[in-house]
Amino acid sequence: MGLCCSRGFLRQFRSASQNEMNSAPPLDSKHPPIDIKEHQQVPEPSLVATMKPDEPVLQHSAELRAIFTFHAENSAAGNNNEIDLVRHRIYQLIDSTIDEWYRVYCNVTQQTGFAPAKYLQPSNLPVQPDWFFEDMDRAKAVEILQLSMHGKGNYIIRNSSGRSNCFALSLRCVDDNPYERGAIKHYIINIDSQGQYFLNEKNRFKSMDDFLRHYADHSGGMEVSLRAPCAKEKPLIPNRIKRDMAGLSQISPELLQWVEKLGKGNFGEVWKCKMKCRDVAVKTLTSENAVSRQEFLREAENMNKYRHPNLVEFVCVSYNERDNKLYLVSELMNGGDLHAYLSKRRRNNVRFHINYMLKIALQILDGMIYLEAHNVVHRDLRAQNVLVGNEETFKISDFGLLIDQEHKDVHSKFPIRWTAPEAIRDSTKFSTKSDVWSFGILMIEIVSMGVNPYPDMHNHKDVQRFVTQGHVHPMPDECPVSLYDVITLCWRLEPEKRPNFEGLKHTLEDSLLDKDGQYNE
Template identity: 35%
Template sequence: MSTKSWVPGTQCIAKCDHAKPKAGELSYHKGDILTIVEAGLGKGVYLAQHNKTEEKGTVSASCLREREAIRVDPSLSLMPWFHGKISGPEAVLKLAPPEDGLFLVRESIRHPGDYVLCVSFQKEVIHYRVIYKDSKLTIDHAQYFYNLIDMIQSYMKEKGAIATTLQKPKQKEGTKSAAEELSKAGWLLDIEKLTLGESIGEGEFGAVFEGEYMGQKVAVKNIKCDVTAQAFLEETAVMTKLQHSNLVRLLGVILHDGLHIVTEFMAKGNLVNFLRSRGRSLINARQLLRFALDVCEGMEYLESRKFVHRDLAARNILVSSDNVAKVSDFGLAQVDPKSTDNAKLPVKWTAPEALKKEQKFTTRSDVWSYGVLLWETFSYGRQPYPKMTLKEVKEKVEKGYRMEAPEDCPPTVYALMRSCWENDPGKRPSFRKLREKLEKEHRSWEPTPGS
């Protein structure tokens, strides 16, 4: 067996209990998630931090396995038991040989818009019509569910209105169970260990709550609609691949009542509101530059992974309790890449070439958006292109118009903004170049006494 070599930041899962550590060793239980902090402490020995207790100590590589990224795979399904439009007789054939509790769900051919739950019981297949009413689903008009995932989970626990509890899903050919894949890779969390607090925001796709998971403060995005949840599975798969200190960290997902995406909690909310609510009197230009640098480092990492964000804006930057800015929602813009619906594009942040019919989204179009984000940052959260309609913005920018520098913005920073807004994408700097210039700028602004 070859010796493992993990770089700092690698997430690992404990394969066994280590409850009686020697001095300097880390204590953990099977299934706990640990982050490698330092390598090369001896053969197969690492310094690691426990993701829950935040304690640090040495660990042996033989007791850990790397938390795998999930492959973005179209066959990964939250509903592998959903067979779409098939007839009753076809469902009966699929549920052979008979086995109590073997089941599938199909679309009703006779009642379009409704579903049918088909369950094998005592060598028969029983077909239960699932009625769609007032945006909810029901079989018996007594119990109502938000979506199919929710309904199946409920009947797997107790039979309620049906003949037997659901035991075994009949998977549709060519699908893989997302629950199984997430579980195997170590990303599936336990709903029992999650405590949900108050709502901290309402996204386009569902509510965001603050919560606690195994003693750690977290943010939880809950997506109830199963079609949207399925699309979000891709965002989640993307997030498992991307780990950087300036990207909001995915902790895992919970499959219950739709999909819960659990991320680290960012106590100070998004950058726009943070800047607007505090203003010039509380935040100096050096701190603004630090935020700009944080975002740039996160984006340089995405650039190195050939990943395009598509919706970079100050509203999608979150601020931690110790004032670190992190990029969030970096999978969202990809949820529907086939949609060429310009109405949904954030026009004021989108590069001219990406607003055209071909929609050329690249790292260089992200750089354009970053220029707008710099403007938002140094104007303390003002809306870009003040007092202009979206139509005016689109027309004027195409003709060469660029925003003026925000009040008191350092000329060097404004020059960087302008370089991000070059009409020719090839002339815009890379995030690496931008970071080098911002770092140089940051070093030159040594804080004056009392600042």
């Protein structure tokens, strides 16, 4: 029995039952309710879900009637009473309002079809096969395959983000250095109109199991043959979570009063909450993936470890056992993020004076000087990750990508428009000097009042090509030449020739400010 719920399978199944479609009787006086007590020997149909489709596959109850009428009449060996009884029991499952569907296996007919989730018993909900990772995108697949526990031949099969009638296969092709170019390859597993799986036109397989067995023995055009799917994480065990939270201040989730949703973060939603007598910001983690949990708690640990007036303050963490959610509680910055703060005023035709822009820059520099002194690399320094307190206070946030410079356990994802060329080429090259590059781009955001960097380039690949060829961001029309001259110091191609953050602050103050701290025009 194939496990894919696809348009191809649906076409195949519809063709088999099309002749029955028109003859499927309606629920009317010609087919009155049957006295079930007279037919106790007939088994009750049981529908066991095998996989959830990525989109609704059937829209009309009449179609469901036809499919299961076809099942019943092919399984009851010509006994009209049994046919009527099975059909009647299946009709009892049907409702004109159809919501979430599953592909199902029917024990009476020993065939597969589709049914609404509301009519399935909880014990019959689908158990995904080991190889299938339903809620997984390409970036997360790469991140998991790069973990040291995995090696050459480990793979993940997931829904394709761009197409609905196929799967995506992410495959690790090396044992060492999973961050090198080509270490993780991606392939499309197509499904034809007969429900067969194939990478190329030559080899087609009736089931995914057959497909996987074949490519375990033959690479068949892929970089390496398949070895084993990545291990799935088991649901988080509360005691294990509590161990991971040890050393962090904790509160009961009942102490949080949820006020309003502020937006989305790297791991889940961000909310404004009341905690005792203060307003706080709460980031939520909804994923049960251990990698996400470790990253989430590492952000909390970093915020707790590194404290400075220009870094967002860590308050505590919390774990809700009832719904298995982790919360990271931090100070609430009422002004939102700097990018939104600048953009809103630009849209209202407001432009800040250069003195105020430099005030913002100097506070960010103070926070980065502190991180630099502790050998810490931020890796995601941009206006969206700077929060505004009361228009007088600006603090660096989003410690999710922050790493110790001596332990470069870097991620596969990074913001191209803010990233130094050496780190674009090699993700192990993030350093304090790559953060300096990012600060230069952040200064462009400030002087342009929140315009995205490289506004004439809509494709990240164009930006990547532009930067790695040695070009730098052009000077915005509103930027003073003297300030742009300082900013370009951040973009020297050789990292060692860029200033550090402390030197950059001194240069800004000495070159642009008078003795009273005002911009020296």
